[in-house]
Amino acid sequence: MATLKNAGGGAIVRRMADTIVENRGYLSEIDGKIGDGDHGNNMAKGFGRARDRIADTDTLSGAMHTLADVLMGEIGGSMGPLYGMMFDDMASAVETLERIDRAAFGRMLKAGQEGVMAIGEAKRGDKSLLDALIPAVEAFEADPGELSSALAAMKAAAERGRDETRDMVSRIGRSSRLGERSRGVLDAGATSCCMILSVLADETRARLA
Amino acid sequence: MATLKNAGGGAIVRRMADTIVENRGYLSEIDGKIGDGDHGNNMAKGFGRARDRIADTDTLSGAMHTLADVLMGEIGGSMGPLYGMMFDDMASAVETLERIDRAAFGRMLKAGQEGVMAIGEAKRGDKSLLDALIPAVEAFEADPGELSSALAAMKAAAERGRDETRDMVSRIGRSSRLGERSRGVLDAGATSCCMILSVLADETRARLA
């Protein structure tokens, strides 16, 4: 059964960072509709800075720890703690492993989800990044196939989850005071979370051996 | 020989005020090119306020005194003193007269010009309202015909004078620090002065008896 080598996973995290930095303007624009228009700026600052400290040859867990340290230690904002906890807990779940198999990958995803929920106290349906993350983790678990198949299911579910935030009324964060006016636009965090999970799925699948 | 009745000349000053108020935006726009963009606002405020205190039946000299009082007492700016002195001295030159003939009209214009020059210390060619006023007064004097004809000459000269300010380099007021950059646009004060003299010419000619 194909697994992912922990070593060399730094490249995956660097591709994530590339995607976030490329989408800086887009993510800020979405956030501007019902938030304060800075999601892309904050994210690009954190991921961009982490990218400079990560080598392609780093382990996946090491790279995620570095990313978490930058987000939580230097970036602040909402994303510092939320994605900081997510990547920190994901990293801790696999840091002792040389190779990450389907089961370990699933534990890693689940740990990330729980990390976000512990610090942010949001639930599914609140119109947040959890609306991409939770269904993605569920789909990964539920998929009957191998790791590659589960990753594809995860990515598809993240995209659907992101799209579903469009019709939600926000109950968390900056946009939660808008009531009905928050309906009709994507959630910025769900959009960035979907990007992160998509890169994770694509880059992992390309490295399965 | 046709002359102008001093009584009822209030209507002439009120028409002047109408014209200035109507051209508020245009005069500010011209001033904006090489000045601070407020010439129309200041003028409209002063002339508009004076208009409310003048009756059509007032004497020309009385109406000009009222206008001068408003300009000098309440308006300030550059135009308060300059046009204030002009109308005050014009009014004083004819205030004892029942009818204003060509000679008296000429003395009135000359007094206005001297009033402006005494307070503002500008000369012809400095790119100011004097570049409309001085040639207009000269043309009035030089005209061989009756009052009506002299008024027509005055109006035409004021328009030429105004147009000539376009090619001048400013040596006075706000725009004088621009050097060559002040060339190429009309002077705002010359433009308003030409409006004032045009209305004075037209309305006087319409009332000659």
Add this chain to the structure above:
Amino acid sequence: MSDHHRKLINDPDTLIEDLIEGMVSAHPDLLHVEGGTGRAIVARNGPRDGKVGIVVGGGSGHEPAFAGYVGRGLADAAPLGNIFASPSPAQIADAGRAADGGAGVLFLFGNYTGDVMNFGMAAEDMAREGVPARCFVVTDDVASAPADRAGERRGIAGDFFVFKVAGAAADRGLDLDAVEAAAARANAATRTMGVALSACVLPQTGRPNFDLPVGQMEIGMGIHGEPGIERGPAEGADAVADRLLEPILEELRLGAGDRVAVLVNGLGSTSLLELYLLHRRVAAVLSARDVAIHRSWVGEYCTSLDMEGASVTLMRLDADLEAWLDHPCKTPALRVGE
């Protein structure tokens, strides 16, 4: 013609570091930087043994808030976040450590998810180091939630009064419980509502952070451009002042004989002339109800970069709040007393 606003900044990546250097260079007698993160601005003459440490903070872009309130009698330190983003726990803890005089530290900040999480994490970190640190969340923005959910409201310009009161209480030697209680009294007595007439341009990108057409206003908009409660054609000074006052007066139930402090705050590019016109109306409305103004502040105290707009804040006074408000302080943005 481009629509890209070039702001008077240098490298966007060093924006906050440049700001900190600028503030300290302008007020070297009042401010300096402490701690490894380089993000904590500390009063030269504030923190001292036995005094509760006062830390105020949040994202940048609200200058003079928050570092402008650092100085004797007000805040001991402020950690500076990025534009519109909470500082990180490490940056906050730097400020907390600098402010600590052995009597505990109070963190005061506006009610935003990011700030709640980051300050909360910093307070936990400090507790582990043996420094009792508590969080106090300002919730003055009446437009951001109904009265029965007042605890969910955002903190905006009312920070000014809550910080001032907490700073004075600490400076007078009250203990951590009492300082927190003073802040709570100030927060309970303070209401703000704002109006925006334009978006603000994010200095890093040169682009407005949302869309608000010229000639329109948004009532109740937040200081990061969070949408408000109503959008419509912009109105004049008196009409806008009346709209902003209405919910404030209703909630504070002000009547004859009451005393208030007033803050008319500019969001960035509304002229002082306009702010004075707003104050004129506020004073007239209060006077018609026989409510006395104890003190007013008119100017830019909590901005939203270069947003056009303003807010009105009232704090309903009692004898203690009045005394804390009048307690001397000396900071870059606020000076009170002799």
Add this chain to the structure above:
Amino acid sequence: MSDHHRKLINDPDTLIEDLIEGMVSAHPDLLHVEGGTGRAIVARNGPRDGKVGIVVGGGSGHEPAFAGYVGRGLADAAPLGNIFASPSPAQIADAGRAADGGAGVLFLFGNYTGDVMNFGMAAEDMAREGVPARCFVVTDDVASAPADRAGERRGIAGDFFVFKVAGAAADRGLDLDAVEAAAARANAATRTMGVALSACVLPQTGRPNFDLPVGQMEIGMGIHGEPGIERGPAEGADAVADRLLEPILEELRLGAGDRVAVLVNGLGSTSLLELYLLHRRVAAVLSARDVAIHRSWVGEYCTSLDMEGASVTLMRLDADLEAWLDHPCKTPALRVGE
């Protein structure tokens, strides 16, 4: 979508009257109105027998200038003109009479045709009433004429230092000649240059008073939007600070051991964040030349309504200027000393 900016004003015809009511309502302990024109704002605690009266003024639209500088230790009174237009002689004379304490009155204002004429006429009127009144014209704007015609220069934010010095000299009891001489020393030691990144919107009409495309800047622009010396693409904080400093440093011939006061002034909608970035560079450049900063002010002290832009002013200090600068004053816009 309309391009008409609705400003937070009421009837344009009562704009200045509303502003005056607003200022007095916000600072009743410091300010009141005297005289029949209703346009003279007077210090409650300023004018007194035997003191030279200090009157500062000019057009409105530069708030807090000029009435914001009225108060004990600085100006005794300020007549308020219409937006960007000198007050009239009658309005000026109201201020002059209120400021008169029998030792003469000094009128201080920026060098503009309108102000020169109106203040000059007012001084003549007062002289006829038996009050010796003199005019002092501030000429700090290096961009407005070459050094050999420095007397023709405009007065802009440097007003701040010249007014402060004259106010202190009068408060210390100097006679009219000596106060005038102090103002002259301050003016001779003060240089300013400004930059605009946008036009200002005239509140009465809701329209910009000239055209400056987004992304462009004009170096040397006046505080009424009078064109400057160069237009080009907008630049960053350091580059702009360097440009503004260059002619100032050259004219003031500042070198090792010299001391200066610094004013980084916002024109209306440039954020305090940006102003601090400018100050950062000013401080760095001065420090590289071993020039010491005695004191700095960073904020909005002489605006141009809501214009985007800033100016940098330096005053080269000697012992007297420094003492006058440090002399206490208490006004709405400026407080110095204990």
